[in-house]
Amino acid sequence: MNSLWLSNNEVLKNINVKNELTEDITTDICIIGAGIFGLTCGYYLTKLGYKVTILEKSEIASKTTGHTTAKITSQHGLFYDYLVNSYGQKFAKDYLYANEEAIQNIKNIIDEENINCDFRLQNAYVYTTKKEEISLIKKEVNAVSTLDYNCELVTKTGLPLDVLAAICFRNQAEFHPVKYLARLSKCITKANGEIYNNTTAVDVKTDNGDYITYTKDHNIKSKYVIIASHYPFINFPGLYFLKMYQSTSYLIAVDTKKTLFNGMHISSSTPAFSFRTAKYNNKELLLIGGMDHKTGHPSSYKDTYGKLEEISKKYYPDSEILFRWNTRDCISLDKIPYIGSFSTSMPNMFIGTGFKKWGMTLSNIAANIIVDKISGNYNKYAYLFKPSRIKPIKNIDELKNMVVQSTNSLLLDKLKKSNMDFEKIKNNSGSIIEVNGEKIGIYKNPDGKIYAVKPICTHLGCLLSWNDIDKTWDCPCHGSRFNFDGTNLYDPAFKNLDIYDL
Ligand SMILES: Cc1cc2nc3c(=O)[nH]c(=O)nc-3n(C[C@H](O)[C@H](O)[C@H](O)COP(=O)(O)OP(=O)(O)OC[C@H]3O[C@@H](n4cnc5c(N)ncnc54)[C@H](O)[C@@H]3O)c2cc1C
Structure with missing residues (x-):
């Protein structure tokens, strides 16, 4: 089920992206994730002369940005009445004008780089x-x-x-998002930035004022890290999985x-x-x-x-x-994205997430806020999106809903006995069965071949549910997704599911 935007393989050819990171490296800024947010940060930062390294778990633009609708707008559904009532007029006006500027910023990049992206x-x-x-x-x-x-x-x-x-x-x-990102990637690599596909970051730690990003086999040392992985894959600090x-x-x-x-x-x-x-x-x-x-x-x-x-x-x-x-x-409970320092204990690690299906403009705002932070410039819109905000959650119904859904998955579902027998699972379908108290996720392919996985999310241990449309195991708590054979497809999880030998 590829999107219209990813249907033409030619678009992502010759953009000088490397297949995989194969050595330990040192860089100024390590960006984790090559969707529109990560690549926009990379574009602006290389323009300013920083040495940038971008790690991408899969391929550039292949996840949410490659499957978006790609409207570039400050009209985020019916949103401004909510903003005025919840946060006041100044906040609502700044939010609106930040998005209006972002439309212009995207247009400026397209004009300056002469990008043919159906804008x-x-x-x-x-x-x-x-x-x-x-x-x-x-x-x-x-x-x-x-x-x-x-x-x-x-x-x-x-x-x-x-x-x-x-x-x-x-x-x-509106535009073609993959054509746009293909060219941003070219600009980044032309300015000595490096982009590595098939390279998953699994952890980030502080090291005498620097940061070390760990992949399975290598380390990247940098002064700054930008988490552009969509849903953050680091749980502590930050606690984004609660928000x-x-x-x-x-x-x-x-x-x-x-x-x-x-x-x-x-x-x-x-x-x-x-x-x-x-x-x-x-x-x-x-x-x-x-x-x-x-x-x-x-x-x-x-x-x-x-x-x-x-x-x-x-x-x-x-x-x-x-x-x-x-x-x-990703949608935050107060409907405002998280943009800025990841946590007070890791001030030079930055995050941009919670774009609530309006990430074309919001990712540009996020990139500008973070680039300003790194280069020491004041950004008048940064206060809107502070990740450390401690405000009463206005969207209380959503919070209740989220808690109920998470609890359902974590506790109630674990207690529920699946009465679905193995034989009853039809070909090209999946279900969870219980054997000696242990849950097993079974998928039978169209020919009856069986795939058995441990249906427990490798992010925070929620029970997964079967998605019969895409033939995937999906997490109802935080949205990670896995292929029927257990391969991790979507964040925040990055590890595959355990599989059972048959
Ligand atoms: C159906 C739909 C329609 C939408 N339509 C619009 C629209 O019309 N207009 C609009 O403004 N917004 C829209 N949006 C929202 C917008 O598409 C998203 O907000 C935006 O694309 C998110 O970009 P991103 O860079 O944060 O995430 P992504 O594009 O998902 O990029 C994150 C990247 O990080 C990589 N990654 C994840 N974990 C790791 C790791 N551990 N190590 C290395 N790499 C990692 C992923 O593989 C991925 O490539 C829509 C969203 C949806 C769901």
């Missing part, structure tokens, strides 16, 4: 087709209007849906002969539906996204891709689905 300006809309949600749109328009920003309340958006109200932000943008969860959403890319709309659109409802168009082989495809749920919680094809396909068929009856994909993002 184009678009209007962004949050719309509703429900009478009872019109008041939410109006509240958002009022909140945004108090922040000296020109938004509009409209009823016509160009979407072929019965839109009753929408809030419009003008001069937002964030992951949410998965699905996307389809559709070919249709019908004329498509302009603009980028997202519904105000839950679950939200997201629309944009994108270039593919000289055509314009329709992208529909949505049907989010907590990562690791069971869902079916019918309730995810099936719903997106229904919408596509309803409004574009001739539609042919060319790509289906899904990915997940």
Whole structure:
């Protein structure tokens, strides 16, 4: 299930990324993770003359950034009414203008480096087709209007849906994220930065004012470390696993002969539906996204891709689905990203995470905040995202929900006896069975070949659940994911599952 963005292997060719780290090295700054956040940090830091080394567990842009929708916008759903009410007007205004600057920063990089990444300006809309949600749109328009920003309340958006109200932000943008990151990688390596694919960081320790990053076989000594691994893989200090969860959403890319709309659109409802168009082989495809749920919680094809396909068929009856994909993002309990020093005990190790499905602009803000910290410059937006913030958690329902879900997984699920017999597991499906009190995760491939794993997450020991859509073992606590054969696919875990010999 590759995304539209990763469908063309040519895009990531000739970018001078090394296959693997094969020796101990010393560098100024070690960046862990080569998604949009890590590579944006690398781009800015090499421009300033720092020696940068980037470690990537898999391949650059292959995880969340390679599976995003890639709208570049300061309109993060209906968010500003929440911000004004929770944090006040100055905070909300700074958040909005930080994101507006980020759009411009991305445009500046594209112009300066002459990057052909299908960047184009678009209007962004949050719309509703429900009478009872019109008041939410109006509240958002009022909140945004108090922040000296020109938004509009409209009823016509160009979407072929019965839109009753929408809030419009003008001069937002969209692009092809992998083309963009391929070029950033080239710029980094051209400026003597090094990027190593297939190199997993497993720990970071302090060493007389420096930091040592450990991979399985080698050490990287540096003055600074940037954790750009999406969900932090270090649990102590920081305790991010208590403050964030992951949410998965699905996307389809559709070919249709019908004329498509302009603009980028997202519904105000839950679950939200997201629309944009994108270039593919000289055509314009329709992208529909949505049907989010907590990562690791069971869902079916019918309730995810099936719903997106229904919408596509309803409004574009001739539609042919060319790509289906899904990915997940980190969401903090107060809905504000964590950007800055990883913890008070490790001040020169930095983090950028919790981008809550709006990481195109937020990763740029994060990169600028961290680059300013390293180069000793003041950043007026840094205060918004401080990881050490101790504020009452406003999103108390989410906290309760997260605690219940984690407890369910850790305790209740362990107590529940699976009555699913081994024989009842169908081919191309998986389940957990219990043998002498021990849980075993079984997957039978389409030919009946059996794979048996210990279904306990290698991050913090949560019981995994079977994901029948992607044939993976997923963690309902913090969102790690493993292939049916136990290979680790997604952070925060980085170790494979134990497997049982059959
Ligand atoms: C379905 C969906 C749609 C979205 N749409 C939008 C959108 O339209 N607009 C928008 O602004 N945002 C959107 N987002 C959010 C955005 O895509 C993310 O916030 C952003 O891509 C995250 O980038 P990242 O660099 O932090 O993470 P990633 O892209 O996941 O990069 C992290 C990298 O770190 C590597 N890594 C992990 N652990 C280690 C380790 N131990 N050692 C070495 N490397 C490691 C991983 O392999 C990965 O390549 C969307 C998110 C989702 C889920």
